């Protein structure tokens with residue numbers, strides 16, 4: 001990775017290479033929509049409550065196959081879907097030509113035009129280690145218009161380290177039986193072992209430090225977190 005703004009990016013992670021090997025695999029991506037278990041209507045109504053509308057510029061970071069961005073395109077003034085995976089974006093592009101699809105990530109996306117009033121990200125930020133989550137959240141803060149809203153959904157562990165064995169085992173016990181139905185035990189084990197989901201009590205100070213006020217918080221099952229954050 002080269003220089004940006006006079007800063008060497010040699011020590012930045014390569015977001016495409018670290019996007020998760022499965023997300024770069026066209027065969028896996030072709031079956032992704034079923035796996036992701038997105039409740040699209042619920043996701044859209046949350047976004048509508050927080051500013052999605054005909055005057056809104058909306059950015060979805062880590063948009064994957066573009067389910068949310070494509071659906072939002074009918075309701076917003078401008079929608080940008082951003083993901084570092086070419087395979088994800090190829091599928092997304094086929095879904096809608098009303099969205100601007102950009103190959104980039106949290107650390108590399110440069111927005112042009114009016115700043116967004118609404119930024120969304122679901123199940124993507126855990127691809128970055130905590131140091132980089134801090135950098136990414138600072139970038140999201142700078143990206144948003146003043147008073148704008150970040151709807152951030154991710155797997156974040158809402159329990160104490162001493163409870164981790166029990167809580168993770170409880171989660172794994174409810175895994176899908178086959179990869180076609182959802183995330184299997186093996187896939188969830190890989191998530192815990194190799195990806196960068198962190199504790200809520202580490203993540204929430206990162207949000208606050210970046211300048212976000214958490215206005216809504218829900219952590220389903222102690223793992224599936226939704227934060228609605230206002231940019232100060």
Ligand SMILES: C[S@@+](CC[C@H](N)C(=O)[O-])C[C@H]1O[C@@H](n2cnc3c(N)ncnc32)[C@H](O)[C@@H]1O
Nearest residue numbers: 015019023036062063064085105106122124127
């Ligand atoms: C589990 S998928 C979620 C996709 C979609 N948001 C959804 O909810 O179905 C994770 C997505 O994050 C993307 N991703 C990985 N690293 C990223 C990064 N550094 N910046 C932005 N997106 C990233 C992957 O390419 C993948 O599309």
